[in-house]
Amino acid sequence: MQYPRNTLVKRTLEVNLGKSVLLIGYNFSPELTGIGKYSGEMVQWLAKKGYACTVLTTYPYYPHWKVQHPYRKNRFWFKKEVISHPQQGKVTIYRCPIYVPALPSGKKRMLLDLSFFVSAMIPLLKLIWSKKFDSVITIAPSFQLGFLGLLYKTFRKANHIYHIQDLQIEVARDLGMIRSPRIIRILLRLEKFIMEHSEVVSSISEGMLSKIKKKTNTGVILFPNWVDTSFFFPITDQNTLKPRFGFASTDKIVLYSGAVG
Numbered sequence: 001m002q003y004p005r006n007t008l009v010k011r012t013l014e015v016n017l018g019k020s021v022l023l024i025g026y027n028f029s030p031e032l033t034g035i036g037k038y039s040g041e042m043v044q045w046l047a048k049k050g051y052a053c054t055v056l057t058t059y060p061y062y063p064h065w066k067v068q069h070p071y072r073k074n075r076f077w078f079k080k081e082v083i084s085h086p087q088q089g090k091v092t093i094y095r096c097p098i099y100v101p102a103l104p105s106g107k108k109r110m111l112l113d114l115s116f117f118v119s120a121m122i123p124l125l126k127l128i129w130s131k132k133f134d135s136v137i138t139i140a141p142s143f144q145l146g147f148l149g150l151l152y153k154t155f156r157k158a159n160h161i162y163h164i165q166d167l168q169i170e171v172a173r174d175l176g177m178i179r180s181p182r183i184i185r186i187l188l189r190l191e192k193f194i195m196e197h198s199e200v201v202s203s204i205s206e207g208m209l210s211k212i213k214k215k216t217n218t219g220v221i222l223f224p225n226w227v228d229t230s231f232f233f234p235i236t237d238q239n240t241l242k243p244r245f246g247f248a249s250t251d252k253i254v255l256y257s258g259a260v261g
Helices: 005-013 035-048 106-130 145-156 168-174 181-196 206-213
Strands: 020-024 052-058 079-085 089-096 135-140 159-164 200-203 220-222
Touching: 020 035, 020 106, 020 145, 035 052, 035 089, 052 106, 089 106, 106 145, 135 145, 145 159, 145 181, 168 181, 200 206, 206 220
Parallel strands: 020 052, 020 135, 052 089, 135 159, 159 200, 200 220
Antiparallel strands: 079 089
């Protein structure tokens, strides 16, 4: 199934975002692949529609696993950007330093998550006392970023939307990154706490939604990642395409579409 971007963002608007939005997530524009692409395009779309958008993020590093130019010289410091375009509205971006492992592993990814959680707390505390947002959207992974959203919600009475791009705890368990059943239980309880104290939980597929609904009684909505259906669309005769790539027209082909980061 193909999903045009504008239609999907309208699904999020059903949550009643108000007119000012804070997005928290460590992947954002100008990353061209993965979560950063979708978070960046969503905020751009909201800004075009008149929403006042602020983003709490870090410097672009994915999928290269190193901070990209021209941000490398600032990667150990905090940086504020204000992007304003006549047709796109204004977006304020706070970029925080983060630990980026050159060769990521399970433990190093945990350090990445922790480093952003700690560094993002500094500008967030400033925003709590200086800026009133109607809604906060936190992007998981990292799942614990939901606590930053709940912290702002507690002090400023904002709506909290918890958007899950990946079921991080289950992935860590299934890949053997975390082997302790006790730690997994603790992490799942923390995740449940975030969900139960959010106004809405959203995710990108029906399969993920079915798993999430077993964890929480909070309203859960489908908010898939989108595609430009004028550029990507199903072809009518797939068999004519297979020989061009060295397959027989009768071959059954399975494609994995996603990131192996």
